[in-house]
Amino acid sequence: MDTDYKYEPKNGLTRWLDSRLPLMRFTSEHVLQFPTPKNLNYFWTFGFILTMCLVTQIITGIILAMHYAPSTLLAFDSVEHIMRNVNYGWLIRYIHSNGASMFFLAVFIHMFRGLYYGSYKEPREVIWILGCIIYLLMIVTAFMGYVLPWGQMSFWGATVIINLVGTLPLIGESLTQMLLGGFAVDNPTLNRFFSLHYLLPFIIFGVVLLHIWALHVPGNNNPVGLSVQGKQDTVAFHPYYTVKDFFAYTVFLLLFCYFIFYNPNALGHADNYIEADAMVTPAHIVPEWYLLPFYAILRAVPDKLAGVLLMFGAIAVLFFLPWLDTAKVRSGRYRPIFRYFYVLFVIDCLILGYLGAQVPEGIYLFLSRVTTIYYFAFFLLVLPILGRIEKMKPMPIGISNSELSRDMVAAE
Amino acid sequence: MSDTLDDDKPTRRDFLYITTGAFGVVGAASVAWPLIDQLNPDASVKAVSTIEVDISSIEPGSFLKVAWRGKPIYIRRRTNEEIADAEKDDNLNLPDPQKDMERVQKKEWLVVVGVCTHLGCIPIANQGEYEGWFCPCHGSHYDISGRIRKGPAPTNLEIPPYEFVSDSLIKIG
Amino acid sequence: MLKLIKIKSLILIFSVFFALSNEAYSAGGETYDLIKPGFSFEGPTGTYDRAQLRRGYQVYREVCASCHSMKQLAFRNLSQKGGPEYTEDDAKLFASEYTVIDGFDDYGDPVERTRILSDRFPNPYDSKEAAKASNNGAYPPDLSLITKARSGGYNYIYSLLQGYGKEIPEGTEISDTLSYNPWFPGNGIAMYQPLYEESVEYEDGTFASIEQMSADVTAFLAWSAEPEMEERKRLGFIVMSFLIIFVLLMFFTTTRLWKDVH
Numbered sequence: 123m124d125t126d127y128k129y130e131p132k133n134g135l136t137r138w139l140d141s142r143l144p145l146m147r148f149t150s151e152h153v154l155q156f157p158t159p160k161n162l163n164y165f166w167t168f169g170f171i172l173t174m175c176l177v178t179q180i181i182t183g184i185i186l187a188m189h190y191a192p193s194t195l196l197a198f199d200s201v202e203h204i205m206r207n208v209n210y211g212w213l214i215r216y217i218h219s220n221g222a223s224m225f226f227l228a229v230f231i232h233m234f235r236g237l238y239y240g241s242y243k244e245p246r247e248v249i250w251i252l253g254c255i256i257y258l259l260m261i262v263t264a265f266m267g268y269v270l271p272w273g274q275m276s277f278w279g280a281t282v283i284i285n286l287v288g289t290l291p292l293i294g295e296s297l298t299q300m301l302l303g304g305f306a307v308d309n310p311t312l313n314r315f316f317s318l319h320y321l322l323p324f325i326i327f328g329v330v331l332l333h334i335w336a337l338h339v340p341g342n343n344n345p346v347g348l349s350v351q352g353k354q355d356t357v358a359f360h361p362y363y364t365v366k367d368f369f370a371y372t373v374f375l376l377l378f379c380y381f382i383f384y385n386p387n388a389l390g391h392a393d394n395y396i397e398a399d400a401m402v403t404p405a406h407i408v409p410e411w412y413l414l415p416f417y418a419i420l421r422a423v424p425d426k427l428a429g430v431l432l433m434f435g436a437i438a439v440l441f442f443l444p445w446l447d448t449a450k451v452r453s454g455r456y457r458p459i460f461r462y463f464y465v466l467f468v469i470d471c472l473i474l475g476y477l478g479a480q481v482p483e484g485i486y487l488f489l490s491r492v493t494t495i496y497y498f499a500f501f502l503l504v505l506p507i508l509g510r511i512e513k514m515k516p517m518p519i520g521i522s523n524s525e526l527s528r529d530m531v532a533a534e
Numbered sequence: 535m536s537d538t539l540d541d542d543k544p545t546r547r548d549f550l551y552i553t554t555g556a557f558g559v560v561g562a563a564s565v566a567w568p569l570i571d572q573l574n575p576d577a578s579v580k581a582v583s584t585i586e587v588d589i590s591s592i593e594p595g596s597f598l599k600v601a602w603r604g605k606p607i608y609i610r611r612r613t614n615e616e617i618a619d620a621e622k623d624d625n626l627n628l629p630d631p632q633k634d635m636e637r638v639q640k641k642e643w644l645v646v647v648g649v650c651t652h653l654g655c656i657p658i659a660n661q662g663e664y665e666g667w668f669c670p671c672h673g674s675h676y677d678i679s680g681r682i683r684k685g686p687a688p689t690n691l692e693i694p695p696y697e698f699v700s701d702s703l704i705k706i707g
Numbered sequence: 708m709l710k711l712i713k714i715k716s717l718i719l720i721f722s723v724f725f726a727l728s729n730e731a732y733s734a735g736g737e738t739y740d741l742i743k744p745g746f747s748f749e750g751p752t753g754t755y756d757r758a759q760l761r762r763g764y765q766v767y768r769e770v771c772a773s774c775h776s777m778k779q780l781a782f783r784n785l786s787q788k789g790g791p792e793y794t795e796d797d798a799k800l801f802a803s804e805y806t807v808i809d810g811f812d813d814y815g816d817p818v819e820r821t822r823i824l825s826d827r828f829p830n831p832y833d834s835k836e837a838a839k840a841s842n843n844g845a846y847p848p849d850l851s852l853i854t855k856a857r858s859g860g861y862n863y864i865y866s867l868l869q870g871y872g873k874e875i876p877e878g879t880e881i882s883d884t885l886s887y888n889p890w891f892p893g894n895g896i897a898m899y900q901p902l903y904e905e906s907v908e909y910e911d912g913t914f915a916s917i918e919q920m921s922a923d924v925t926a927f928l929a930w931s932a933e934p935e936m937e938e939r940k941r942l943g944f945i946v947m948s949f950l951i952i953f954v955l956l957m958f959f960t961t962t963r964l965w966k967d968v969h
Contacts, residue, residue: 160968185572202779202852205935207577210568212935213942357968365964368558369957376950383943384751387855395856395932396848405892547963554956561953581783581825 129155152338157356158363159344161521165235166342167370168228170363174371175225176330180323182218183267190270192316194309197272198397216386222264223389224378226412229257237443238464240452241343247444252333254440259326261413261437266319268410272312273394278407280307280315286420289427306400347452348521355521406481414478415471419497421482422490432494439501446501448509456515460508467500584707586699589643597659599648602706606648606656607694608667609704612678617641620679630689634679637693645704646680647694652687667691739889741862742869744922748929752944754937755930760791762909763927766920768801769907771850774842774898776830779851780931783824789937790930798824805829843884845897854925855932859890861925866890868921871900 129150131137136146189208191200204211233253236242242250265283269276284307288298303310341350350356357363381388389411393404409417416433423429439446454460470493477490575583585602589609592598597610612620620634638644648667650657655671662668663684664677674685681690696706747756764785767777782802785793793801802822807829812818822829832838839846854861870888881887885895905915913919930936 181569185569188572189576199779203576203578206779206784207579209571209574209576211572211576212939213568214572216939361964362968365957366961369954369961372950372954372957376947376954379943379946379950383939383946386939392856392858392860395852550956550959550963554953554960557949557953557956561949564949577783577787578781578825581781586823 154358154360156338156359157341157350157353158359159342159350159355159521160357160362161344161346161355162342162363163345164366164370165231165239166344167367168232168235170367171228171371171374172225172232173330175221175228176323176327179218179221179225180327182214182221183320183323185214186218187316187320190316192270192313194272194312194398197270197312201271213382216382220378220381220386220389222267223381223410223412224374225260226264228374229260230412233257234468237467238454239343239345240347240447240449240454242444243447243449243452244444245340246337246343249333249336250444251441252329252336254437256326256329256333257440258437259322259329263319263322263326264410264412266315266322268394269307269312269315270319271394272398274396274398274402274404275391275394275407277307277398277400278403279409280311282407283409284311286426286430286433289430291427308400343452344521345453345455346518346521347455348518351520408479411475411479414476415474416478418474418478418482418490419494421478422487422494432498436497439498443501443505447505448507449505449512450509451514451517456517457508457512458515459512463500463504463508466496470496470500584705586703586705588703590702594642599659600706602647602694607706608644608646608648608659608680610644610646610659612642612644616678620677623677623679623681629682632679632681632690637679637681637690639696639698643704644678644680645694645696645706646691649692650674650687651682651689651691652685657691739866739870741859741890742866743862744865744918746861746922746926746929748926748936751940753940755789755926757792758911759923759926760930761793762911762913762919763923763925763930764791765910766902766907766924767850767927770901770920771924772828773831774838774847775850776832776847777828777851777931778830778849780828781824782822782826782828784934786824787934790934791927795824802826843897847898850928850931852932854929861929863890864928865921865925867896868902868925869917 129140129147131140131146139145140147186204189200189204189211191197201215204215206212208214236250236253265279269280284298284301287301288294290297299305301311302308303314344350391408391410396404408414416436419436420429420433423432449457449460451457454464473489474493474497477486477493480486482490583603585600587598587600587609589598589611592609592611594611595613595616597608600607600609617634624633624635634641637646648656648659650669650671652669652672652674655669657667657669657674657676659667662675664675666678666680666683667676668674669676669685669687672686674687675683676687676691677683679690680693682688694706696704699705747753747759767775782798785791785801786795786798802824805822805826806819807822807826808817809820810818832841835846848856854864857863859866867888867890870890871886873887873889875881875887879887879894881895885897886899887894888896902917902920904917906920907915909915933939
């Protein structure tokens with residue numbers, strides 16, 4: 123992005139450093155002075171909130187690893203040791219376990235925001251794809267992390283999900299054995315999950331840097347979806363967005379702390395406080411809430427392999443979103459018909475989440491099929507077709523006078 | 535009216551910004567404490583940092599070796615001759631001068647940490663030139679009071695904190 | 708309008724969670740809701756009732772402990788803050804009633820000694836198999852985390868303990884080795900009725916009705932599952948109060964900062 127601002131080192135030391143490692147220049151141009159559209163609403167604060175979530179998970183995770191023992195004989199008791207004996211261990215573990223839920227809550231809002239305002243459209247396709255990669259890595263990391271406490275849901279969740287791989291033709295069985303390091307979920311599985319659960323967040327961190335790098339080439343999208351035309355459309359990232367983002371983060375923390383201190387197990391499952399037992403299966407195996415929509419899609423199909431493919435397809439389709447949506451206008455604000463389909467899609471995802479926790483029988487099975495069909499139809503039919511036929515609402519001519527024209531639209 | 539507002543604004547703004555910033559700093563510092571405190575010994579470690587030892591079964595002239603905070607403790611019931619031996623050398627020119635009296639609570643009982651003060655090896659009891667302890671690593675000789683007499687070790691064997699709960703029970707730590 | 712929808716959908720997400728946490732139990736056509744007596748430790752400022760925890764520990768010790776282990780608890784926990792808060796000497800006395808094998812002597816024979824504060828609660832059985840053999844093939848679960856490990860939580864445990872002696876509805880078959888209990892999934896539970904009136908004689912003179920003992924032992928188990936609860940709520944109050952003020956300050960800072968941006 124073109125910027126009028128250029129960093130000027132002020133004294134000898136910074137000049138010396140600038141010609142060797144332009145760290146101050148980088149910080150100044152990409153953090154402090156970075157020109158950011160001035161009309162971003164609070165849905166844009168979730169990028170910062172997500173960064174904080176990742177940092178929180180990494181710090182608390184490193185600490186938990188100091189006290190945790192990745193062995194089937196010790197894992198469950200070592201988690202209880204953290205909860206009961208380690209100084210503030212309960213706090214650190216509850217931050218980490220609820221932190222995963224808050225991370226996903228924030229990432230869902232972040233993604234739905236991108237979907238509504240067309241933040242994936244040209245020239246931001248790569249940002250979106252990197253985001254999808256982050257999301258995929260998050261799912262894998264969270265899934266492996268859930269196995270570590272070695273409760274009943276850890277064990278049986280891992281068993282069910284890894285068995286999905288077994289449905290693949292030809293390579294299924296040998297691939298399953300390779301993932302497990304044996305013939306069932308056991309000590310080798312737990313050990314490698316621990317290792318990878320520790321590694322993946324740092325890879326996520328790397329992809330986040332790429333995500334931000336890619337963002338800083340075209341700059342932020344904004345609620346009206348128009349490109350920045352000049353200085354009058356932007357403000358410096360600091361202090362305007364550092365402060366606004368941090369304000370949003372403190373509000374987010376209120377919800378986070380409510381769960382940590384007053385309802386720390388509300389988002390978990392009771393069965394995970396029973397130590398894993400390979401001979402007893404819990405009555406209902408359900409994943410964590412943030413994976414429920416995909417679980418519902420998996421079980422909506424009678425054929426196991428088709429279910430698995432659909433489930434992976436539900437994530438894979440996100441990667442193609444920039445090319446599936448044919449609309450020329452970015453922001454959903456000016457797409458009257460899209461808005462209805464969009465709201466329907468959000469509700470569809472919520473219902474899928476609800477259905478993921480139910481036994482797939484009768485009405486629940488029927489509903490999960492309908493919602494699964496709409497999930498895919500939204501991406502594969504609605505977005506490609508609607509973009510060509512939809513009549514857009516009148517748009518403002520630029521970011522700076524968008525408020526004016528929004529009043530105009532409202533008055534219509 | 536607008537003049538007073540303009541004069542008023544910067545100070546009020548500064549006050550708000552400084553207060554908010556101070557809250558942020560206090561918040562961040564408070565969050566740091568649990569993350570640091572978790573490194574300290576946990577409740578299960580602290581629970582075994584004090585042990586009680588029944589000494590009623592130790593015969594005169596023999597000793598009991600127990601583990602305390604991951605280190606061996608020698609509890610030695612000394613005979614009258616051994617006590618006399620130890621006190622006899624009180625006024626010699628020792629490498630780390632200490633009277634036997636200063637090293638025991640009851641003359642009959644010597645309680646020492648069984649870690650050589652040289653480089654941390656564990657000395658063997660009832661061996662060496664002074665029949666107290668002998669460290670096989672670099673040849674340090676300790677007497678029946680646990681004092682260093684010969685060899686590279688700089689100081690006497692350490693005395694752990696302990697107290698007699700009763701005649702037959704001592705609490706170490 | 709869209710903002711409203713987003714807020715509404717967030718509310719929907721959370722109401723789904725809370726809806727899931729309130730379960731009803733049906734047995735033979737009849738629906739049993741969990742009995743909720745209202746414990747002292749409920750709510751954002753609730754704390755454990757020390758006297759109740761002590762009574763609960765007595766019920767556990769004299770009744771439950773003959774079959775159920777509590778392997779996460781050590782005797783030192785009985786005197787720690789936020790629990791029954793016995794004196795250290797009392798906790799030592801409880802510990803000394805049990806022995807433990809601790810290492811081997813010079814002849815290779817196991818050394819038995821009385822338990823001390825740092826020792827865990829004893830396990831009534833040497834192995835899972837022995838536990839099953841003594842209980843008609845059913846394994847009496849460890850109780851350390853039981854109120855967290857059952858949906859319905861402590862109210863489920865409280866209800867279950869009082870679910871005995873009810874008439875078996877028509878059409879419900881309960882095998883001879885099981886007891887009927889409307890709150891137990893499947894309604895046939897391997898545990899026989901554990902509590903009868905005056906099963907224990909309370910040291911503090913409280914009358915030991917079945918309700919009283921159920922409530923007391925449930926409270927004890929709730930503490931055992933969440934020994935950090937009082938500290939958690941206390942810290943939570945400080946953190947939330949701080950955050951609310953901080954949120955307001957951040958709000959004013961943000962609005963003031965953005966006031967001049969048009």
